[in-house]
Amino acid sequence: MGDDKHHYESLPIPTYEEATSSRSRRSVEEAGDDAERQGLLGRSEVSGSGGIHGGTRDREEGGGGGGGGDGYQPPTVESARSSLDYLGSSAPNSARGSMEQLRREIDEMDIEDMGQGGARRGRSQLGHRFSKRLNDFTRTLSAIHLPLRQYLPTVRFTIDLGRARTHVQKNACMLVLRLFAVILVVILVYLFFFSDLFSFGNRLNMAQAYSPASVENYVQGHINGTRIAENLKKLTNFPHMAGTEGSFVLGEWIEQEFKIAGLDEVVSEEFQVYLNYPTADGRRVAIVDPPDLAWEATLEEDDAQAPVFHGHSKSGNVTGPLVYANYGSRQDFKMLADLGISLDGAIALVRYYGTETDRALKVKAAELAGAAGCIIYSDPAQDGFVQGPAYPDGRFMPADGVQRGAVSLMSWVVGDVLTPGFASTPEQKKQRLKPEESPGLVQIPSLPIAWRDAQRLLNALRGHGLLVPQDWVGGVPEVDQWWTGDAQSPQVNLMNLQDEVEKQPIYNVLGRIIGLEQPEKKIIIGNHRDSWCTGSADPGSGTAVFLEIVHIFGELLTYGWRPLRTIEFASWDGEEYNLIGSTEHVEDRVDALRADAYAYLNVDVGVSGPDFRVAASPLYESVVLQLLNRISDPARNATLKEIWERKGLRIEGLGAGSDYVAFQDIAGTSSIDFGFTGAPYPYHSCYENWDWMVRFGDPGFQYHTMLGQFWALLLLELAENPILPFNMEAYANYVSSYVAELETYARNQHVPILDPLDAAGSDGGVRFNALYNAAAEFRENAVLFHGWDQMWHDTVWGAGGYESSVMTVQRLSHNSRMANFETHLLDLDEGGGIPNRTQFKHILFGPQAWSGYDEAFFPAIRDSIDARDWTATQAWIDRTAHILSKASRKLLY
Numbered sequence: 001m002g003d004d005k006h007h008y009e010s011l012p013i014p015t016y017e018e019a020t021s022s023r024s025r026r027s028v029e030e031a032g033d034d035a036e037r038q039g040l041l042g043r044s045e046v047s048g049s050g051g052i053h054g055g056t057r058d059r060e061e062g063g064g065g066g067g068g069g070d071g072y073q074p075p076t077v078e079s080a081r082s083s084l085d086y087l088g089s090s091a092p093n094s095a096r097g098s099m100e101q102l103r104r105e106i107d108e109m110d111i112e113d114m115g116q117g118g119a120r121r122g123r124s125q126l127g128h129r130f131s132k133r134l135n136d137f138t139r140t141l142s143a144i145h146l147p148l149r150q151y152l153p154t155v156r157f158t159i160d161l162g163r164a165r166t167h168v169q170k171n172a173c174m175l176v177l178r179l180f181a182v183i184l185v186v187i188l189v190y191l192f193f194f195s196d197l198f199s200f201g202n203r204l205n206m207a208q209a210y211s212p213a214s215v216e217n218y219v220q221g222h223i224n225g226t227r228i229a230e231n232l233k234k235l236t237n238f239p240h241m242a243g244t245e246g247s248f249v250l251g252e253w254i255e256q257e258f259k260i261a262g263l264d265e266v267v268s269e270e271f272q273v274y275l276n277y278p279t280a281d282g283r284r285v286a287i288v289d290p291p292d293l294a295w296e297a298t299l300e301e302d303d304a305q306a307p308v309f310h311g312h313s314k315s316g317n318v319t320g321p322l323v324y325a326n327y328g329s330r331q332d333f334k335m336l337a338d339l340g341i342s343l344d345g346a347i348a349l350v351r352y353y354g355t356e357t358d359r360a361l362k363v364k365a366a367e368l369a370g371a372a373g374c375i376i377y378s379d380p381a382q383d384g385f386v387q388g389p390a391y392p393d394g395r396f397m398p399a400d401g402v403q404r405g406a407v408s409l410m411s412w413v414v415g416d417v418l419t420p421g422f423a424s425t426p427e428q429k430k431q432r433l434k435p436e437e438s439p440g441l442v443q444i445p446s447l448p449i450a451w452r453d454a455q456r457l458l459n460a461l462r463g464h465g466l467l468v469p470q471d472w473v474g475g476v477p478e479v480d481q482w483w484t485g486d487a488q489s490p491q492v493n494l495m496n497l498q499d500e501v502e503k504q505p506i507y508n509v510l511g512r513i514i515g516l517e518q519p520e521k522k523i524i525i526g527n528h529r530d531s532w533c534t535g536s537a538d539p540g541s542g543t544a545v546f547l548e549i550v551h552i553f554g555e556l557l558t559y560g561w562r563p564l565r566t567i568e569f570a571s572w573d574g575e576e577y578n579l580i581g582s583t584e585h586v587e588d589r590v591d592a593l594r595a596d597a598y599a600y601l602n603v604d605v606g607v608s609g610p611d612f613r614v615a616a617s618p619l620y621e622s623v624v625l626q627l628l629n630r631i632s633d634p635a636r637n638a639t640l641k642e643i644w645e646r647k648g649l650r651i652e653g654l655g656a657g658s659d660y661v662a663f664q665d666i667a668g669t670s671s672i673d674f675g676f677t678g679a680p681y682p683y684h685s686c687y688e689n690w691d692w693m694v695r696f697g698d699p700g701f702q703y704h705t706m707l708g709q710f711w712a713l714l715l716l717e718l719a720e721n722p723i724l725p726f727n728m729e730a731y732a733n734y735v736s737s738y739v740a741e742l743e744t745y746a747r748n749q750h751v752p753i754l755d756p757l758d759a760a761g762s763d764g765g766v767r768f769n770a771l772y773n774a775a776a777e778f779r780e781n782a783v784l785f786h787g788w789d790q791m792w793h794d795t796v797w798g799a800g801g802y803e804s805s806v807m808t809v810q811r812l813s814h815n816s817r818m819a820n821f822e823t824h825l826l827d828l829d830e831g832g833g834i835p836n837r838t839q840f841k842h843i844l845f846g847p848q849a850w851s852g853y854d855e856a857f858f859p860a861i862r863d864s865i866d867a868r869d870w871t872a873t874q875a876w877i878d879r880t881a882h883i884l885s886k887a888s889r890k891l892l893y
Contacts, residue, residue, distance in 0.1 A: 210561055216716055220630065222552055223708035225701035229694075231544035232536060232704075235529075236690040239306040242530035242574040242581075243275045243504040250529050251507050254571045257547055258511035261554025263569070265512040271424045271584040272503035273416040274435065275577055278309045282497030285375060285447060285457075288319060289491035293460055297453035302400045305686045306533045308448060310359070310376075311577045312408035312417065315498035316445035318372040320345045321489040324461055324482070325369075326472040327354030328362030328376070330850065333369040341465055341484055344370040347492045349457055349485075351474055352403055353382040358852040360407040360442065367444045373494035374446040377454035378403050381475030383680035384451060391687045395696035399452040401685040404532040408578040411656045411852030412837055413440030414666075415583030418502065420839055423588035426505075435500065440578065445496040451476050457492070458482065464489040506530075506573040508581045513553060515565040515719065518812070521819075523718045524568045524669070525549070525601045525711070526582060526659050528575030533686040536693040539575070542606035542675065545708045546571070552712060563719035565598065572659050575604075582659035586667050593667040594826075598819040599718050600663040600671040603711060607693075607703045609678010612640050612710075615652035615855070616672035617664065617822060617845075618734035622727040624651065624672075627713050631706050640706070651734075653855030656847030665840045668823035670726070674710070676703045722803075723789055724815045728782035728891065731821075735884070736775045738844065738857040743768050749865050751873065764870040770881035771858075778888040785891040788814055817891050824887035827860070827879070834860045835872070843880045 234253070240246030251268070258266045286296040299308050323343055326332040328350030333343065348366040356362050359376055366374040380386045383397045390396045397403075408417055416424040417440035418432045435441055458479045465484035473482045515521065527546040528539050550569055574580030586593060610633070614624055628641035636643060654664050660671035681697065682688045698704055717725045746753060746766065756769035792811060796803045803811070826841040827833055833841045837859075840846040846859030849866065856862050858880060864873040 210559070212716075212720060215556065215561060215720070216713060218556070219552055219712045219716060220709045222555070223548060223705050223712060225705040227551065228544045228548045228704045228708065229701050231547045232540050232693065233690055235540040235543055236534040236536050236693075239533045239686075240529065240531055240535070241277075241306065242311075242577050243273075243277075243501070243506055247530045247573055248507065251509050251571065251573065254529065254543075254547065255509045255511075257550060258509065258569065261511070261550045262557050263511035263550070263554065264514045265510075267510050269508045269510065269585065269588070270426055270505050271416070271508075271574075271581070271588075272426055272505050273424045273574060273577075273580050273584065274312075274418045274500070274502050275504040275506075275574075276312060276315070276498040276500045278307050279497045279499050282495065283307075283309060283447060284493060284495035285449060285453065286493045287322075287457070287460055287490050288493045293490050295456055295460075297449055297456070298400070299402075299447070299449065299453070301402055301450070301686050303686055306404075308402045308404060309496070309498075310363075310404070310446050310448060311406035311532075312360075312441060313363075313447070313496055313498065314441070314443055314445045315496060315500060316373070317493070317495040317497065318347070318445060319491055319493045320347045320372045321485065321487050322347050322349055322457060322461060322492045323371075323465070323485040323489060324349045324458065324468065324472075325366065325484075326468070327351060327356050328365055328374070329354070329356035330365045330368075331355065332472075333365055336484060337369070339466060339484070341486050342370070345372050346370070346485075346487070346489075347372060347494050348374045349454065350374065350376055351379040351382065351454075352376055353379075356851070357854070358411065359403075359405050359448075360409050361411070361850055361852060363407045363442045363444065363446045364409060366446075367442055371444060373444050373496075375449055375454075375457070375492075375494060376403075376446065377449045377451055379454070379474040379476060380451055383683065384475065386475040387680060391682055391692060391696070395679065395681050395692070397680070397682045397685065398687060400450045401682045401687050402448050402450045404448055404684045406577050407442055407446055409440050409442065409852070410578050410661075411847035411849055413438065414579050414656065414661055414839055415587060416580055417441055417578060419584075419587075421587065423584045424503075425584075425588060432502070435502075445494060447494060447496050455479060460490045461485040506581055508573055508585055509571040511550065511569040513557065513563060513567040515567070516562050517564040519566050520596050521565045522568050522597050523563075523565055523599050523601070523715060524570060524597060524663070525715055526570040526572055527603050527606075528572040528581065528659055530573055530576050530581075532576060532684045534689045536689050537608040537681060537697060538605045538683065538688065539603075541608070541693065541697070541704060541707075542603040543571070545606050545704055545711060546603065548708050549712050549715070552708075553715075563716075564722070565719045567715065567719050575659055579656075579659055579661055583662040583666070586662035590667055593663070593669055594823045597663070597667060597669040598724065598815075600660055600669045601711065601714060601718075602658055602660040602663075602671060602673045603675055603707070604658040604673065605675050605677070606707050607676045607698045608681055609676055609697075610635065610703060611677050612644065612674070612706075613649075613652065613677050614672065614674045615654050615657075616674070617654070617670040618651060618731040619670050619726040619728070619818075619822070620672045621651055621730040621734075623714065623717050623725040626725075627710055627717070630713065631709050633706065634702060640710075653857060654845045655855040656852045661847070664822075665842045665846055668826045668842065670819065670822040672714075674707075676707060722811060723792065724818050726818050728785050728818065728821065729779070732775070732779040732782040732888075735778055735844065736772075739768065739771045739775050742771070742858050742861060745862065746865055746873075749868075751865055752870065764874075766870055766873050766877065768877060770878050771884075774881040774884040774888075777885050781888040781891050785817075821887055821891060824890055825883065827883055835863055837863075843883050 235250065238246050240250050255266060255268060283299055284296065285299065287293045301308065323336065323341060323346045325336060325343075325348050328348065332350075332355070336343065343366070348369070348371040350362050350366070352359065356365065362376060363374045378384065378397050378401060380390075380397070380399075383403075384390055384399070384401075385396060387396050388394050390398045391401070392398075413420045417438040418424070418435065419428070419430070420433075420438075420440065422428065422430055424432075436443070455476050455478060458476055461483040462481055463483065465486035468482045468484055525546070527542045529543050531539060534540070546569070553567065570582070570585070572581035572585070575582065612628070614620070616624070625641055625644070628644055629639050631640045632638065633640060633643060638646075654660060654671060654673065658673055660673050663669040664671040676698075682692060743753065746768075752765040754765040754767050756767055788810075792807065792814075795807060822842075825843050827843050828841060833839065834846055837846070837849065840859065843860065844857060846856050848854045848856040848859070849863055858876075861873060861876045861880060864876050
């Protein structure tokens with residue numbers, strides 16, 4: 001484009017007094033007029049239509065299949081709206097009243113002016129200015145020939161039309177100039193509306209109307225703990241399991257909050273997925289033989305707001321001898337087998353946590369050991385009074401508390417277990433699996449219970465089987481001796497009859513702020529809203545902060561601010577049932593996400609304690625540490641970075657614990673998951689409520705506020721920074737450490753590792769040199785890649801903030817190569833993905849097959865090692881190294 005330059009201008013963000021939402025309508029209008037006079041109001045004023053009742057996939061009259069049992073029917077529009085009215089009236093946001101009235105008037109004017117309405121883009125404003133300038137230019141061009149006319153020859157054209165002869169005089173200059181004008185207009189139209197070369201700088205200039213520092217200070221200073229607390233109070237008013245009226249109502253409320261914030265587009269999407277709920281009188285745990293031990297468990301908590309059950313559990317009614325199997329890991333069941341204790345037809349009793357952290361894999365291990373059913377209880381040694389005072393006296397699980405949860409195998413299949421690999425949209429016609437065919441479902445029934453019920457079962461085992469090892473002894477009181485049980489143990493009846501709905505509707509709610517420079521490129525910020533009861537920590541704490549961030553960014557929009565890249569806010573449904581909502585969203589839009597999603601920011605449990613944790617792609621390391629240095633923990637009188645470094649923490653890998661899985665492992669979108677954690681709490685029980693949070697979780701909501709500051713600042717960095725704040729060199733360093741850790745794991749598994757120069761022996765062997773070479777090449781390419789960052793900084797800021805169009809094009813290409821690196825780490829060729837778990841395509845990250853919440857680095861290689869197949873291990877090493885090398889080379893061109 002030549003030497004066209006564009007200047008980064010900076011204006012101060014309004015002060016706190018100017019920004020407070022208690023301004024009168026007149027002051028808002030005056031502020032808007034003043035901002036418009038300064039050319040700052042470049043945003044769209046109308047939220048897109050849509051929502052749960054009118055989104056991209058509107059809910060049909062009557063909904064999907066029927067839920068069953070204890071009232072868990074598909075939500076009705078009337079009942080949902082009634083509950084939504086209650087939410088809205090419980091704590092109205094009076095501070096935004098005048099702004100809402102103003103926005104309604106704007107909406108009405110837009111509807112009158114544009115018929116169906118729609119969100120106007122920054123491009124249309126740019127186009128208006130361009131059209132005006134173009135008209136002025138063409139009028140000027142038409143006048144140029146007049147003073148030149150006397151100096152140019154006149155050409156006479158004679159056209160013989162039979163007897164009619166017409167003489168036409170044309171000025172040669174006029175012909176040339178008009179032809180030139182037509183060509184010039186075509187070129188300008190192309191450049192302005194198709195190539196975007198001219199518009200890069202203009203958009204950047206509008207987006208930078210406020211200095212980055214002033215926007216960051218505004219955001220960090222306006223995260224309001226009181227508003228967050230009000231949000232959480234509403235979120236914990238009632239249970240809201242996926243697919244039930246509670247989650248539906250909260251979806252409508254969140255949709256309403258998106259619209260109040262003035263987001264450019266607000267839509268919902270429906271998926272019809274497999275869910276199940278307990279039927280009335282369909283659950284039972286009881287000792288049925290011998291008669292003198294006859295007893296039946298209470299099952300429900302004393303404060304029974306939601307049923308106690310396992311989502312996605314197998315429906316069934318089975319009876320067998322009771323056997324205690326510690327934490328329910330494969331090693332625990334193997335130990336029982338080695339001791340001669342059979343699990344065939346038995347009911348396995350296991351406890352939460354320990355050597356197998358995934359409840360679904362506990363049930364699967366029991367199934368593989370031959371058990372007919374599985375009972376999981378909460379032992380006070382892990383989360384109850386042994387740890388400290390139990391609720392309501394302290395933060396830990398009470399005697400009647402029960403940890404609910406799903407037992408679908410999310411480290412094997414994610415999303416709707418009947419449609420792995422494609423989205424369960426209402427119009428989808430692909431063949432769905434039957435529940436018994438899905439590799440994501442266990443095939444024996446299971447139920448969770450409290451330790452007060454487990455106490456009776458453990459005592460009933462006395463004298464049966466063998467005394468357990470000391471590390472199998474739990475903390476349940478008044479159990480004098482802990483026995484394994486055997487085939488002669490008391491007979492226990494486990495009944496778990498489920499109402500299975502193969503097409504239950506769930507709804508994601510999406511809201512967008514359209515970016516000025518790159519509207520097609522997205523930074524996605526997500527949190528799920530469904531919970532097993534009222535969910536004050538999981539996920540309420542995250543959702544409450546999420547809504548506060550929407551509020552703050554909505555305020556920024558009223559001042560004319562707009563990001564360079566599009567921001568998409570996503571409220572996911574169905575996360576607790578196998579990460580369904582987010583996974584179906586990704587499967588439905590996977591190609592677009594691979595092309596245009598730059599980052600995904602996830603929070604699940606936002607606050608359950610004072611300790612900050614981060615699991616992420618290593619790309620985020622630099623920006624995370626930078627932001628942690630801006631945020632202080634007043635209780636510890638230190639910044640989060642100082643605490644982080646004092647503890648020697650590092651960014652964790654991404655396993656399969658929350659909604660980032662589909663983005664990172666299927667779409668290749670660089671993802672991060674973070675929050676404040678702490679000691680155990682009444683996780684997934686109805687005691688994880690509002691009272692627990694305000695008394696024990698975060699009484700002053702200071703950690704919620706700190707979380708909001710970090711989340712909002714990270715979002716700004718990714719959406720506003722001209723150069724994405726990713727660090728490829730940090731990624732390369734992590735990859736080198738991952739390779740070393742993989743080799744150590746292989747040696748511990750007795751893999752025959754060959755020297756790079758040795759020939760393979762007859763028994764086979766494995767060489768890791770290809771991976772080490774690929775990691776070294778990545779380090780070299782990362783250093784070369786980031787050399788351009790400094791050059792851009794020196795050139796642009798050294799020139800007083802002016803960026804040429806050529807430099808703009810280079811910068812956008814640089815950002816794309818950085819963001820696409822993660823996508824290039826997907827194994828999309830024939831046979832790609834982790835063997836037998838092919839949904840997971842990322843070569844570096846994935847869940848461990850038998851520890852779903854934990855990450856596995858190089859998962860395909862690790863699975864081959866676990867299978868003790870050295871030929872496959874070497875093949876996956878070579879394939880992975882090739883993909884890594886190819887991806888790192890693409891950084892340079």
